[in-house]
Amino acid sequence: MPAKKTTPKQAAYQKKVKKYEPKPKALHNAVFAFLSGGTICLLGQALTDFFGAVMGLPPEKAANPAVATMIFFGALLTALGLFDRIARFAGAGVAVPVTGFANSMVSAALEFREEGLILGVGAKLFSLAGSVITFGVVTAFIVGLIHAIFPGG
Amino acid sequence: MGKKTGKQTFQFANPPTIIATGTVAGPFEGRGPLAEEIDVLLGDLHNGENSFEQAERSMLVQACRLALDHAGRGSAEVDLFLAGDLLNQIISSSFTAATLAIPYLGIYGACSTVAESLTLASMILDGGFAGAILVATSSHNATAERQYRYPTEYGGQRRPYQQWTVTGAAAALLGYTGQGPRITAATVGKVVDMGCKDPLNLGAAMAPAAAETIACHFQDTGWDPDSFDLILTGDLGEIGFKLCRDELTEKNIHLGENFSDCGLFIYDREKQDVHAGASGCAAAGLVTFGRLYRRFQKGELSRVLLVATGALHSPTSFLQGENIPCIAHAVRIEA
Numbered sequence: 001m002p003a004k005k006t007t008p009k010q011a012a013y014q015k016k017v018k019k020y021e022p023k024p025k026a027l028h029n030a031v032f033a034f035l036s037g038g039t040i041c042l043l044g045q046a047l048t049d050f051f052g053a054v055m056g057l058p059p060e061k062a063a064n065p066a067v068a069t070m071i072f073f074g075a076l077l078t079a080l081g082l083f084d085r086i087a088r089f090a091g092a093g094v095a096v097p098v099t100g101f102a103n104s105m106v107s108a109a110l111e112f113r114e115e116g117l118i119l120g121v122g123a124k125l126f127s128l129a130g131s132v133i134t135f136g137v138v139t140a141f142i143v144g145l146i147h148a149i150f151p152g153g
Numbered sequence: 154m155g156k157k158t159g160k161q162t163f164q165f166a167n168p169p170t171i172i173a174t175g176t177v178a179g180p181f182e183g184r185g186p187l188a189e190e191i192d193v194l195l196g197d198l199h200n201g202e203n204s205f206e207q208a209e210r211s212m213l214v215q216a217c218r219l220a221l222d223h224a225g226r227g228s229a230e231v232d233l234f235l236a237g238d239l240l241n242q243i244i245s246s247s248f249t250a251a252t253l254a255i256p257y258l259g260i261y262g263a264c265s266t267v268a269e270s271l272t273l274a275s276m277i278l279d280g281g282f283a284g285a286i287l288v289a290t291s292s293h294n295a296t297a298e299r300q301y302r303y304p305t306e307y308g309g310q311r312r313p314y315q316q317w318t319v320t321g322a323a324a325a326l327l328g329y330t331g332q333g334p335r336i337t338a339a340t341v342g343k344v345v346d347m348g349c350k351d352p353l354n355l356g357a358a359m360a361p362a363a364a365e366t367i368a369c370h371f372q373d374t375g376w377d378p379d380s381f382d383l384i385l386t387g388d389l390g391e392i393g394f395k396l397c398r399d400e401l402t403e404k405n406i407h408l409g410e411n412f413s414d415c416g417l418f419i420y421d422r423e424k425q426d427v428h429a430g431a432s433g434c435a436a437a438g439l440v441t442f443g444r445l446y447r448r449f450q451k452g453e454l455s456r457v458l459l460v461a462t463g464a465l466h467s468p469t470s471f472l473q474g475e476n477i478p479c480i481a482h483a484v485r486i487e488a
Contacts, residue, residue, distance in 0.1 A: 010348030016399065017349065017357045020392050022313040029310070078306050087308025088426075094308060103308050111304035114204040128307065 029091050036086075036093030044070055044097070067098055074102030079110065104128035156279070159373025161340050161366075168335040168487070169278040171449075172285075172326045174442035175219025177212045178435070179294065179320030185420040190443040191321070192219050198295055198320060205305075206240065209293035209322070213238070213249040216322035217289050220442075224326045231255045231326070232283035235274055237266040238291045238434055240300060245291050255287060263463030264359075264388050265342075266290040267323065267438045268482035271459075272339040274327045275484075289324035292433030301352065301468055315353050316390040316432035319419055323438030325446070334449035334457075340370040340483040344465065349477045352466065356393020356416070356429060358477040359462040363389060364400035366460055366481040371406065374485075378408050382454050385445075387437035387461035387481070388416040390429035415440035415461075437461040445486065455488040 006014075047069050052062035077083040083103045087094050094100055105125055112124040126133065158164050176191045183194035193215060200208040213236070221228060234255040236246035243259050250257035262269035270288035277283050295305045297318040303309055327336070345365055349358035363386045371377055378384065389397055394414040401408055415437045416430035441459055448454045466477040
């Protein structure tokens with residue numbers, strides 16, 4: 001069924017709603033996201049350096065255990081019920097790094113565990129993270145295609 | 154047909170009495186300003202159950218039992234149970250009905266359920282089809298979040314105009330014995346669609362429906378805003394409430410200090426960080442059967458118009474890009 005056309009009365013009301021809706025505090029949110037996101041990246045870099053020094057790995061290899069550690073902490077904080085409280089203030093600062101990805105999967109797993117392991121946790125684990133994976137793969141495919149068509153690019 | 158007045162209002166020849174009420178709320182609500190006027194406050198969101206859905210149901214059963222206990226009745230002495238909630242296929246209500254074993258009619262009006270159930274119960278009682286009816290409704294923050302939005306522990310930032318779904322259950326026994334406020338009239342609303350699509354701002358979507366029903370009640374009955382001690386909308390929240398007042402002003406109906414919204418009473422909006430206020434079936438339920446009922450009993454109120462509002466969308470209709478249709482029903486409660 002095609003969506004019904006907006007009537008003039010509805011359009012006028014929508015304008016009024018926009019007037020009453022408070023705007024998100026963009027500057028405040030951006031500053032908090034910058035500080036929290038920056039802190040997470042700083043931690044990630046410190047971990048990378050640590051693994052590089054302790055395990056004798058080159059920087060690009062040392063990033064792997066560092067990312068795994070960050071994912072572990074994102075998952076742990078979610079399970080302890082602290083992640084959503086931090087996210088209230090940090091916003092995009094914790095959502096954009098891998099910590100946010102870990103949170104989206106663990107929160108879904110916690111939420112649907114009562115619906116069983118297969119149809120609950122198994123099927124719904126990617127209910128939030130699934131689109132990131134789908135469009136990540138699609139983007140990688142397109143970039144790979146461009147690279148194949150224009151070699152040396 | 155003598156009981157219908159005007160276009161959408163029904164006046165009861167033999168107005169039923171709210172004999173007793175029962176209210177249960179969650180721990181977060183227990184820290185709000187309404188706490189003293191609620192019978193039982195839960196220690197945690199699970200209420201000793203395995204899932205949040207079971208927790209919501211256990212609250213609803215508890216609220217119903219409280220109402221029956223306060224009235225000194227057993228469930229066998231109740232003719233009908235009318236209830237509704239927000240969960241798919243109204244499982245909280247139907248599973249509760251299975252426990253109570255009272256003949257049951259399930260209803261769905263989203264957050265307008267409290268007014269819808271009071272209207273239907275009053276009609277059935279006034280029509281002589283029953284002598285005692287139990288009405289009830291519930292909502293739970295975690296079950297509603299899961300169904301309509303995100304997993305509980307998902308770290309998303311809430312919009313400044315968003316509302317907080319109340320964890321609670323409210324029940325009332327209606328009939329013709331005992332002392333208590335009476336339901337004297339009801340205005341049944343029409344579904345209103347003003348083109349709202351944002352499920353995070355349901356107050357704005359529901360405000361025009363509330364304004365329509367309030368205007369209709371005044372027109373049908375000849376009563377005016379000054380006839381009431383209190384005119385209360387259900388769960389419009391701060392933004393929706395302002396929009397509703399604005400819509401009524403445009404209809405040349407000017408409401409004063411006696412106009413408010415149930416969604417503004419439940420939390421301390423500064424300290425509890427709930428943004429625009431409370432929402433959910435239990436918002437209007439707890440305020441009506443908790444606060445209003447007690448104040449009627451103390452003689453502090455004599456005439457109240459309760460206008461409970463509901464957003465009638467589903468997660469599917471929203472994802473398919475449909476507008477959010479809304480409804481509001483009004484009941485007049487008099488001492």
